[in-house]
Amino acid sequence: MTYPLLEAVKVAKDLGSGAAKVAALKGVSLTLNGGELTLLMGPSGSGKTTLLSILGCMLTPTAGTVRVCGHSTTGADPEDLALLRREHIGFVFQSFHLFPTLSAADNVRLALDVRGERSGSAKAKSREALARVGLPHKIKAFPGELSGGEQQRVAIARAIVGNPSIVLADEPTAALDGENGQAVMKILAGIAREQGRAVLIVTHDPRLLPFADRVVHIEDGRIVREECRGAKLQ
């Protein structure tokens, strides 16, 4: 069973102002379902990152509505949006964005710390999340001591440690070699299918297609095609 966790309806976004104003998104509607891994693909400048920012509650749309786990982002101020991100969304970034001065365990724990979870259980949850991504032995390692693949797995652990319903990943395999990219994708697919989360991955990489339940193609600020690939959707 799939169920909608994130819904964007007729979302438009204008960037810049005056003569420099650009319509980055032109009425995009998209639903992310729990238990489903969705790929968002499109050429550079097609609006992928803008859409990801809006779905991730980092930007508010110029028009249209976004609902995250039933909560509308319309009229929300930056602190309300931060709360939605904190409670419902985990992020995985292309350049990992780990804190170089913190250990792997502390990097993961940070996602709980910002939610106010500071008890001993936060440490246990961080270790558990690192174990889930196959890094139980790297708890004390600093990002500089980890390979790119390991760093991305720490970033995934950070994204899931707070048990979010939605995971948004921006080019998570772009900085990795093929083998590490496949390993990271297996973890993200597992997060979607085994834990019932909605996972959206922005990518250019066609090698990720086998992991997708659904592929959404975006061009020039519009969704031009959607493919259902996963067994769950058929």
Add this chain to the structure above:
Amino acid sequence: MPLVFTLAFRNLFHDRLRFIATVIGIVFSIVLVTVQMGLYLGFGRTVTTMIDHASADLWIMPQGTKCFEDPSLLDMRERYRALAVNGVAEAIPVVIGFADWRMPSGATTPVFVIGSDLRAGGLQPWNVVEGQIEALSTPRAVAVDRSYFDRLGISGIGATAEIRQQLVRVAVVTNGIRSFTTTPFVFMDIDRARAHTGVPSGKATFLLVRLSPNTDKAAVRRQLLSNISDVEVLTPAEFRERSRTFWLFSTGAGAALFAGALLGVIVGTVIVAQTLYSSTKEHLTEFATLRAIGSSRRYIYAVIVCQALLNAIIGFSIAAIIGETIVQLTAATALPIVITQGLMIGLFLLTVVMCIGSAMAAIVQVTRIDPAIVFSR
């Protein structure tokens, strides 16, 4: 350990050079403020040394007297009017004035003469290290401080010199009675003081009033003011405050000290603000990541304020050690730097306020942060 503290601590120590520059800035600033405020306190104490060591319940002085060193004169008839007031046990005259001290070599130096009735003991030298106070009753006897031996061209007890062409002989030596004006104090019997300063025999600078036991000081003061015209009657605390106010504020000395302290605060604030701002700018992507993963602004402010507090604690601790060393080094000088417990607490609070105030620029920068930049970096 809370992660906010860990992050702040690691951010701070990540760039050691910048951290050292920040701490030097804070230390420089706080030491400067410490020295200025310590001088202010030291000066405030030094200018009231004579009042502190006088044995008086009330001071009678000519109207408009600004400080202890003000040489205005009272008529000695006022002494008898004072003694006539019920509750006044003694009214001891004191004479002060500047004079020239001529050394055996013929060179001269100005001195500040203090004369009082030695039998009554109104204002006598203290910290006597050589000779006896009683020796000041002998002809030509004076007391000087040993820190002024070179200045006065003498070597100790028995040395002679001239004041107003009259021979004086050192009979008592003290230790640590130093003048903030750097003019040496010379204690002597009141009659000789009059002769050496040109004060007529029927005049005095102050009358030190001692009250009988269980006397109402306020009532005596009112009675003195009604009995004696053109004088002021002050308690030692009031006279101290008046002298301090005159020297610190009427002369501009206090303003100069405060201006120096203010300069220190400004320099410190600018240095800490600049380094915190550049540190925040360098870690902007990290702060954007924190924001992206859902941290509140308050959480990020806590990291920055924590960095500022760490700067404050480390910088203040070093400044306090340097300040204490300066206090030790200046203890025996004419103008010692005084650091009280209250001043230390005030300086610590000032350091904290300065560092947190400096964090404002960094906080404003973080307030404008766009979490979406994490997708483009």
